[in-house]
Structures are given as C-alpha cells and as structure tokens.
Amino acid sequence: xxxxxxxxxxxxxxxxxxxxxxxxxxxxxxxxxxxxxxxxxxxxxxxxxxxxxxxxxxxxxxxxxxxxxxxxxxxxxxxxxxxxxxxxxxxxxxxxxxxxxxxxxxxxxxxxxxxxxxxxxxxxxxxxxxxxxxxxxxxxxxxxxxxxxxxxxxxxxxxxxxxxxxxxxxxxxxxxxxxxxxxxxxxxxxxxxxxxxxxxxxxxxxxxxxxxxxxxxxxxxxxxxxxxxxxxxxxxxxxxxxxxxxxxxxxxxxxxxxxxxxxxxxxxxxxxxxxxxxxxxxxxxxxxxxxxxxxxxxxxxxxxxxxxxxxxxxxxxxxxxxxxxxxxxxxxxxxxxxxxxxxxxxxxxxxxxxxxxxxxxxxxxxxxxxxxx
Amino acid sequence: xxxxxxxxxxxxxxxxxxxxxxxxxxxxxxxxxxxxxxxxxxxxxxxxxxxxxxxxxxxxxxxxxxxxxxxxxxxxxxxxxxxxxxxxxxxxxxxxxxxxxxxxxxxxxxxxxxxxxxxxxxxxxxxxxxxxxxxxxxxxxxxxxxxxxxxxxxxxxxxxxxxxxxxxxxxxxxxxxxxxxxxxxxxxxxxxxxxxxxxxxxxxxxxxxxxxxxxxxxxxxxxxxxxxxxxxxxxxxxxxxxxxxxx
Amino acid sequence: xxxxxxxxxxxxxxxxxxxxxxxxxxxxxxxxxxxxxxxxxxxxxxxxxxxxxxxxxxxxxxxxxxxxxxxxxxxxxxxxxxxxxxxxxxxxxxxxxxxxxxxxxxxxxxxxxxxxxxxxxxxxxxxxxxxxxxxxxxxxxxxxxxxxxxxxxxxxxxxxxxxxxxxxxxxxxxxxxxxxxxxxxxxx
Numbered sequence: 045x046x047x048x049x050x051x052x053x054x055x056x057x058x059x060x061x062x063x064x065x066x067x068x069x070x071x072x073x074x075x076x077x078x079x080x081x082x083x084x085x086x087x088x089x090x091x092x093x094x095x096x097x098x099x100x101x102x103x104x105x106x107x108x109x110x111x112x113x114x115x116x117x118x119x120x121x122x123x124x125x126x127x128x129x130x131x132x133x134x135x136x137x138x139x140x141x142x143x144x145x146x147x148x149x150x151x152x153x154x155x156x157x158x159x160x161x162x163x164x165x166x167x168x169x170x171x172x173x174x175x176x177x178x179x180x181x182x183x184x185x186x187x188x189x190x191x192x193x194x195x196x197x198x199x200x201x202x203x204x205x206x207x208x209x210x211x212x213x214x215x216x217x218x219x220x221x222x223x224x225x226x227x228x229x230x231x232x233x234x235x236x237x238x239x240x241x242x243x244x245x246x247x248x249x250x251x252x253x254x255x256x257x258x259x260x261x262x263x264x265x266x267x268x269x270x271x272x273x274x275x276x277x278x279x280x281x282x283x284x285x286x287x288x289x290x291x292x293x294x295x296x297x298x299x300x301x302x303x304x305x306x307x308x309x310x311x312x313x314x315x316x317x318x319x320x321x322x323x324x325x326x327x328x329x330x331x332x333x334x335x336x337x338x339x340x341x342x343x344x345x346x347x348x349x350x351x352x353x354x355x356x357x358x359x360x361x362x363x364x365x366x367x368x369x370x371x372x373x374x375x376x377x378x379x380x381x382x383x384x385x386x387x388x389x390x391x392x393x394x395x396x397x398x399x400x401x402x403x404x405x406x407x408x409x410x411x412x413x414x415x416x417x
Numbered sequence: 418x419x420x421x422x423x424x425x426x427x428x429x430x431x432x433x434x435x436x437x438x439x440x441x442x443x444x445x446x447x448x449x450x451x452x453x454x455x456x457x458x459x460x461x462x463x464x465x466x467x468x469x470x471x472x473x474x475x476x477x478x479x480x481x482x483x484x485x486x487x488x489x490x491x492x493x494x495x496x497x498x499x500x501x502x503x504x505x506x507x508x509x510x511x512x513x514x515x516x517x518x519x520x521x522x523x524x525x526x527x528x529x530x531x532x533x534x535x536x537x538x539x540x541x542x543x544x545x546x547x548x549x550x551x552x553x554x555x556x557x558x559x560x561x562x563x564x565x566x567x568x569x570x571x572x573x574x575x576x577x578x579x580x581x582x583x584x585x586x587x588x589x590x591x592x593x594x595x596x597x598x599x600x601x602x603x604x605x606x607x608x609x610x611x612x613x614x615x616x617x618x619x620x621x622x623x624x625x626x627x628x629x630x631x632x633x634x635x636x637x638x639x640x641x642x643x644x645x646x647x648x649x650x651x652x653x654x655x656x657x658x659x660x661x662x663x664x
Numbered sequence: 665x666x667x668x669x670x671x672x673x674x675x676x677x678x679x680x681x682x683x684x685x686x687x688x689x690x691x692x693x694x695x696x697x698x699x700x701x702x703x704x705x706x707x708x709x710x711x712x713x714x715x716x717x718x719x720x721x722x723x724x725x726x727x728x729x730x731x732x733x734x735x736x737x738x739x740x741x742x743x744x745x746x747x748x749x750x751x752x753x754x755x756x757x758x759x760x761x762x763x764x765x766x767x768x769x770x771x772x773x774x775x776x777x778x779x780x781x782x783x784x785x786x787x788x789x790x791x792x793x794x795x796x797x798x799x800x801x802x803x804x805x806x807x808x809x810x811x812x813x814x815x816x817x818x819x820x821x822x823x824x825x826x827x828x829x830x831x832x833x834x835x836x837x838x839x840x841x842x843x844x845x846x847x848x849x850x851x852x
Contacts, residue, residue, distance in 0.1 A: 402782025434832030526805035534724030
C-alpha cells in the first residue's frame with residue numbers, strides 16, 4: 045500500500061514536471077514583470093533607512109560608473125547600503141548597490157571600479173533576464189531585505205538582481221567585460237586582482253566558507269587566477285586615484301567600521317585594521333576601533349594590546365569621546381579607580397547627551413564614593 | 418501600490434486549511450440600503466489591491482497589468498456601492514502638501530497593518546479574541562485630523578487586499594498531486610474595507626472577506642465584490658454586526 | 665534571540681491554522697517555573713506561552729507585543745560558529761549591545777537603533793533598560809516603531825523583556841502599563 049502510494053507520488057511529480065513550461069509568458073511580459081519587481085524593490089530600498097545618504101559620495105561613485113559605462117546615459121544609478129559585509133549587486137532596472145563594508149575594504153578607485161565594472165556588466169549583458177528566462181533562477185517573493193543588510197537569508201532579491209550570484213558562465217562574462225571596461229577607462233587593472241586577494245585573506249582569517257558576495261560565483265582563487273591572466277594581456281600602467289578615493293569615501297568607511305564594532309566582531313576589526321593595514325587609510329581616531337577589536341576578540345595578549353591602543357588613540361585623537369569611556373571602564377574593572385574617574389568625567393564633558401549617559405553617571409557616582417572612602 | 422506578498426502567503430495558507438465561517442462560499446445577504454439620517458461624509462482613499470501569481474514551484478510574483486485593472490475596477494465599484502447604500506456622502510480628496518502626503522502614507526500603512534491584525538486575531542485567535550468584536554478598540558491615532566479641517570469629511574474609507582492566482586503549472590500540479598492524495602494551496606483572495614474616524618483615528622467599522630465575486634478586474638465582478646464587502650454597511654461579519662432588513 | 669524568531673514564526677503558523685489558543689492575562693503574578701521567574705502581565709491583554717517565553721499582546725502580535733522570557737546562557741548570542749555565551753559577570757552595557765545585535769537579525773528589526781541605555785534593576789539584579797527605534801522592513805511599509813528593552817543575566821540564564829509598538833498611537837498608549845508589569849518581575 046505504502047509502496048504503491050510512493051510510486052504514484054513519484055509518477056505524479058514526474059508528470060507534473062513534464063507538463064510545466066519553464067515560463068508561460070512571452071519575453072515582453074516577462075521583462076515587464078522583472079522590471080516591475082525591481083522598481084518595487086528600489087522603491088522599498090529608498091523608503092527605508094538602509095541607504096547611506098551622502099549626495100557628495102553618491103555623485104563621486106556615479107562619476108566612476110559613468111566613466112566605466114559612458115554609453116549608459118544615466119541608466120545605471122549607484123547607491124550605497126549601510127551594511128558591513130563585502131558585497132555589491134545590480135538590479136535589473138539598472139540600480140547598482142555597494143555596501144559601506146565594501147568601501148571600507150577597498151583602498152583606491154581602481155579597486156572600486158573593478159567591483160562596479162563587474163556589477164554593471166550584469167545589467168549590460170542582460171544576465172538577470174537571461175537567467176530567469178532559462179529558468180536558472182526562480183522569482184522569489186519580494187519581501188525581507190535582510191539579505192542586503194548582510195545578515196539574513198539570501199534570495200529575496202534574487203529574481204531581480206545579481207545578489208545571489210549568477211551562473212558561473214555569467215559571472216565569468218561579467219568578470220571579463222568588467223575588466224575590459226576597467227582597462228578602457230584608464231584604470232590600473234591590477235586593482236581587480238588585489239581586491240580578490242584581500243577578500244580571500246579575510247575569508248581565510250575568519251574561516252568563512254561561503255562568502256555572501258559570491259554565493260554561486262566561481263571560487264575566489266579561480267577569479268584571482270583569471271584576473272591575473274587578463275592583467276598580463278592588458279596594457280601596463282593605469283591610474284589608481286587612491287588619495288581621491290580615501291577622501292571621498294572616508295565617512296562611509298568609518299560608518300562601516302562603527303557597524304562592525306556594533307556587531308561585536310572583534311576578529312574582523314583586528315584583521316582589517318592590523319593585518320590588512322587599513323588603519324593607515326583611516327582617520328587617527330579609528331585606532332579606537334582597533335582597541336575595541338582587541339577587547340572583543342580577547343585572544344592571548346589582547347588585553348595589553350587593547351590598553352596600548354586606547355592610550356595611542358588618546359594621543360592621536362584627544363577629542364574622540366568614546367576612547368575616554370572605553371578606557372575609563374577598562375581601568376575601573378582593573379581596579380584603577382583614580383585613573384578611571386577623570387576619563388569617565390571627560391567622556392561626559394565631550395558627549396553630554398550620550399546614549400549611555402545613565403551607565404557612565406552610575407560609574408562616576410560609584411567611583412566617587414569609593415575613592416572618597 | 419504595495420507588494421503584499423506575505424498577505425498572499427497567508428491567503429494561500431488560509432485557503433488550504435481554514436475552516437472559517439464560509440466567507441468564500443456565503444452569498445452576500447440581500448440587504449436593502451437604509452438611508453442614514455445624516456450620511457457619513459467620507460473621503461475615499463485610493464484602493465490598494467495586488468494581483469499576484471503563484472508559480473508551480475510556489476513562488477509568488479506581482480502581475481502589474483492585472484493589478485492596475487483590479488485597482489481601477491475596485492475604485493469605481495467602491496464609489497458606486499457607497500453611493501448605493503445611501504449611507505455616505507463622498508467628499509473630494511483635498512490638495513495636500515508633500516509633508517501631509519507623507520503623514521497620510523504612514524497612517525495608511527498603519528491602518529493596513531492594524532486592519533490585517535485585527536482580522537487575523539478575531540478570525541483565528543480563538544475565543545479570547547472574540548471579545549474584540551464587542552470592544553473594537555483599534556485606531557491609528559488622530560494624526561489625520563488635518564483632513565477634517567481641509568475637506569469637511571468626518572471619515573475615510575480604505576479598501577485593500579490581494580488576490581493570488583495560480584499559474585497553469587501549479588494548477589496542473591494541484592490536479593496531479595490531488596490524485597495522489599496531496600493537497601497544495603492554489604491561491605485565493607483577501608480584502609478588507611474600513612472606515613476611519615478622521616477626528617480620532619479610530620477604526621469605526623471594518624469588514625474583511627476572503628474570496629471575490631467574479632473577476633474583480635471587470636466592472637461587474639468588482640461591483641459584486643464591493644457589494645459583498647461594504648454593501649451591507651453597517652453589517653460586518655468580522656465585527657459580528659448583522660444587517661437590518663427594510664420592512 | 666534566533667530562538668525568539670523561531671518561536672514567533674512557529675506561533676504565527678500555529679495561530680494562522682487555528683491550532684494555538686490564546687489565554688487572557690491574569691490579574692495576579694504568574695510563575696514560569698521553567699524560566700524561574702514570575703511576572704504580572706498587563707491586564708486585559710492576551711498571552712501565548714512557549715516554555716520559558718511569554719508573548720503578550722493587546723492588539724495582535726503582528727503589530728504590538730511584549731515578550732518576556734528566559735534563554736540559556738550557553739550560546740545565547742550569535743549563531744552558527746559565531747555563538748557566544750551570556751554570563752552573570754557581563755557588564756550590563758555590553759549585555760545590551762549583544763542583545764540588540766541578536767535582535768537585529770530578526771525580520772523587521774534590521775534598522776534597530778538604541779536611543780538610550782541606562783542601568784536598571786531587574787528582579788533585584790543589575791541589568792539594563794534601553795529605548796530603541798526601528799522602521800518595519802517587512803513589506804516595506806516603513807512604519808516607525810519604538811521599543812522598550814530590559815535585560816539581565818543570572819546563573820539561570822539571560823532574561824529579556826521587550827515591548828514594541830508603532831510610534832503612532834500605540835507605543836505611548838500602553839508603555840506605562842508595560843513598565844508596571846516590568847516592576848513586578850521577580851527571579852525565582
């Protein structure tokens with residue numbers, strides 16, 4: 045009885061699959077639906093407080109996109125997501141999104157252009173429509189945007205964007221066409237290789253098996269090899285514009301760093317700021333983030349490293365308030381009450397409306413009582 | 418237009434296993450409209466209705482052209498049915514500034530969330546939620562009072578919903594799996610009509626129905642659907658208010 | 665906190681198919697023996713109890729809710745390989761940061777921001793009281809929300825009391841009632 049039922053279910057399933065067309069819609073209708081969903085998603089993204097709003101930065105990034113795709117005539121529009129992970133994606137309606145986390149990890153305009161060239165090529169090579177029409181990906185429900193924020197499950201934007209990655213063939217095509225645009229726009233093409241090398245180091249350091257950026261991408265090491273091969277064929281030289289890049293993206297990069305700190309990811313902070321030496325590309329007060337990274341990571345020797353980094357930040361950025369709170373709390377827990385008290389007072393002097401004012405005031409009151417005794 | 422995909426999911430689940438008082442199957446009671454002593458002066462806000470399609474794999478996507486058709490048909494039907502009841506005087510929407518439009522937008526979003534929750538809890542929450550029928554205390558606050566001053570209306574009528582159609586593939590799958598004793602949801606429709614007191618923000622009347630009457634994209638189907646929804650005002654299956662018959 | 669997500673999803677499903685029964689809140693404090701706490705919930709609301717968690721609402725859990733509960737200290741924060749434990753020795757300010765980081769993983773809470781955090785006694789132990797804001801991302805209606813969050817860690821586990829409601833009309837309407845309920849929270 046059970047066997048017969050199982051067989052009938054299998055038969056029903058097989059027959060159903062044979063009867064189902066990949067899509068009953070013609071090309072025009074299918075394209076209209078994809079664009080409609082993409083426009084809805086764009087509207088949703090614009091409505092919520094998940095974009096990093098900086099018109100000057102947007103204009104700078106748009107200039108790079110227009111340089112890479114001069115024929116686009118405004119079709120490709122770039123915006124920045126407030127998200128700490130290394131990700132960028134394109135929507136079928138020409139919207140490009142890049143995370144603040146990506147801007148943090150890149151060191152110059154050439155590296156940025158390699159990412160934007162790749163994503164823009166997905167739009168220009170019609171990959172999203174081609175993927176849907178060949179039923180390589182299905183159209184999922186357009187709901188939660190947790191994907192783009194770097195935390196939740198992937199897939200909600202998959203039917204109208206490149207967020208989950210395209211097929212390997214499409215990804216390779218976007219790598220090639222993006223690279224060609226990079227070279228044509230006069231950028232140093234080694235930027236692409238360095239970007240992926242840095243990503244690979246991060247994946248290894250944090251023991252991440254499947255990075256978000258490349259859900260079904262060719263393996264990162266394969267892409268490094270491909271970019272190296274293409275670089276050999278490309279003309280030498282090219283511009284990097286690192287100073288310009290660091291100036292224009294400074295606030296967004298710090299915002300990403302603040303986000304990683306809020307997430308409590310000490311390992312990542314130490315990796316990016318110390319091992320990848322991003323600290324030299326950031327304002328002096330970001331040494332505080334390194335100190336916090338040591339504190340959160342709490343590996344052997346980190347307590348001393350954190351203390352040293354706090355003190356270095358006080359010297360390098362004496363008006364940066366969070367250092368006083370962090371160092372004051374650290375000394376308080378270490379039993380150095382006399383040392384902690386002036387630091388905590390200084391913090392409230394610099395940040396009288398701090399979110400954690402209640403806690404700092406409690407610590408001050410407690411320390412005053414204890415040091416008076 | 419908002420994409421209410423989760424509503425579509427819930428409609429799909431409801432249509433599969435709901436044993437609610439047969440909202441879908443019941444005919445609208447033929448209630449003669451009773452003229453109110455003073456018709457309620459109302460603004461009729463744009464209908465927000467999504468037509469969605471569920472593919473064989475269960476994925477849902479909006480159908481833009483049909484959504485526009487449905488909203489246009491339902492908007493016209495709402496005005497005609499409200500007039501037919503003789504209980505309402507329809508007031509033109511006043512001109513609003515951008516800031517006021519943003520205020521209205523958030524209040525409407527809250528209305529839809531509130532109406533949906535109220536319907537879900539009363540229908541599915543069990544006996545302890547039935548008490549809400551007699552003590553219906555849902556509101557969106559008095560932030561829309563400016564519309565009273567601007568238009569002279571007392572209340573606003575809001576119609577919203579979604580219809581989930583199955584693709585040909587899914588219907589084929591349904592038939593085949595049904596033969597093997599496996600049920601999958603095919604789709605359905607869910608809609609609500611509410612009246613908001615603009616002075617207080619209180620939702621003073623609400624009806625929620627699953628299923629539509631005919632094809633809502635055409636005039637006849639939309640009108641039958643709206644007659645079923647609001648034609649019997651103040652009757653409401655959700656609030657447990659019975660209609661009165663003219664002698 | 666991903667447990668809360670699973671509980672919410674589970675409750676939603678069971679409620680939708682009519683398989684779950686809400687109960688009216690009682691006028692006296694009720695003990696949750698599994699969670700080793702007691703609390704007098706707001707009067708006139710309805711409650712769903714899942715083990716050590718209680719989900720209380722006046723209007724419907726899709727829009728307004730007060731969730732009270734206890735989770736084990738082991739693996740209380742993060743998910744997968746990044747899990748970490750809660751500990752009674754934790755600084756309450758750091759505890760707040762970790763609890764909020766957990767909450768941000770849940771649908772509709774990705775935009776959560778702390779607007780204030782202060783020390784608070786919860787059940788007689790040093791914890792925190794935080795106020796937060798967010799915007800709903802689910803279905804992108806962008807409705808503004810306010811949150812009130814209390815948390816404390818004891819050897820028995822991590823206790824959180826979280827109230828959220830739309831800024832328009834609902835949050836201020838019942839926050840005093842929620843604070844009264846919080847003041848009755850006792851650890852057993």
